Amino acid sequence: MDFTLTDEQIAIRATSRAFAEEVIKPIAQEIDARSEFPLAVIREMGKLGLLGLPIPEEYGGAGADFLAYCLALEEIARGDAAVAITMEAHTSLGATPFWLFGTEDQKQHYLVPLARGEQLWAFGLTEPGAGSDSGGTQTHAELEGDHWVISGSKMFITNAGTPISGGVTVTAVTGRRSDGHPEITNLIVPQGTPGYVVGPALKKMGWKASDTRPLNFDQCRIPATSILGQRGSGFRQFMRILDAGRVAIAALSVGLAQACLDESLKYARERQQFGRPIGEFQAIQFKLADMAMEIELSRLMYYKAAWLMMRDEPYTQEASMAKLFASETSKRAADQAVQIHGGYGFMDDYPVSRYFRNVKVNEIGEGTSEVQRMLIAKSLLR
């Protein structure tokens, strides 16, 4: 077994770390306080190639491997969660489907500007009435002549309303399958299409600087050719997208947990009580040890899931395990980080209070912890 990273992976991680430390971290508190989408930083990330890491060079990406992308995401998340989720939702959910399922024309037209980071793209699966039950999509599209006419609404869609959003890929029911189940197809809707209404930015507990919107489709017409892959392959496509997305969310969670540990270590050395640094108390040391251990285990699990994926081996179960364990690790780490900081940890001026708000949603987005446990159990009992 060889855990050695390639020179390329190490260099990508090092650059991402430096960028997060020097460019992202200094603005993290401010963009959170103002719930302000960090456009300038996102643009800079696009120029550096951080928004198209796993996409091949011929389509405007960096042509790095999937693990390198995850390593970069971990480092960016260590700098700021909102910036990291913007990168993750864009890359894993927005750009990757075009690469995996798009026609050559769609790749040239849509994927290239996304991989170059000139535009962001959203993926709209969740609906007001269909969250964990993502197959319960109510949004539907009718073929009228050579156009699809879409009606329905979506909820909690990341990157749908930024100043550089190019559009959204939405799941919609396009008919009935022969077995009676709804036929789901992924439809491509560019920004500005008549009938496509991006709602106001939602106010959130955390990830405040990321863009999350409700969407509405009112007789929204798109060309019949604006579908991803085959008609009816939507469900299979998003299952595949979500598998990889979960590994990425695991990496993002590890970054957040690591940031909690970084701050806790610093504080444990600085803060004096009873005449010595609190890091000399065993009760604090054990918290640090547990945090470090769980972070390392989470990291190993996402490495393994990414490794299986890159070898084209099945990794659905490992992806769920990585996402579940890493997201819960980040929540425990943030909880302990605030505890280690005492009353200061509850104050807005200390980053750990922000981390505490930011980690929670890791257990919800891209499949809740309950859904991950269901998926793991399903594959165990198969």
Next chain:
Amino acid sequence: MRIVVCMKETPSTEVSKSLGTDQRLVRNPTETIQNPFDEYTIEEGIRQFEQHGGEVIVLTMSPAQTDTAVRRALAMGVDRGVVVSDPALAGSDAVATGRVLAAALTKIGYDMALFGQASADAYGGVVPSIVAEFLGVPLLSFATKLEVAGTTVKIQRQAEVGYTVAEAPLPALVSIAKGINNSPRYPSMKGIVNAKKKPVETWTLADLGIAAGTVGTAAARERVTGSQAVSTQRRREIHVGNEGAAQRILDYLIEQKII
């Protein structure tokens, strides 16, 4: 224009440092980074290349256990690398380093060679002038601004008040001061991926026609005979109580001629 950037690998700023029995810094070749001062030099080399075209090459003399620092330069936009590596180079002093770099520069061929202001490990800052001496070409040192026009290179050097302007005909050497403030770029992701496709040549002393006896520990004219930790002692006065505190501080500042 062919620009050669001389770069050194220095110990990572994130690891603790210790001295060996020879009183020299213990170097762990797997934990080296680009000499932080050289980031400005590489940036400047790439900028000049972007402006004038031609080719930009990174040159380093190193034990060559890793090529992380060279690859990073390539990822930033440098075209190719040359590494001079030879077991006989161990223990080389600044003169030997200058001899090797001069020979390598001659072999590569250059219009302009750039150096950092010093290396963050030894801080000698003399290598550029030694190389210039070996080559017999002008050195413009500590540039805070650099301009090439035709066959002339012109620099600004920060002075106590204002700056000095110096110029030289090409080929010439220029050492770049950190004060150039040219915001060294991050290597792009595409740059990193493509860096492995760019050529890096490794040369030995024999390739440069340098006799082993003229470099390394044996030839070193410089010997480290001892080292001492720097200790700083602060003068301090402690006054207790608030009574007349402001006046006491004021008196002290006046007494010290600070105000």
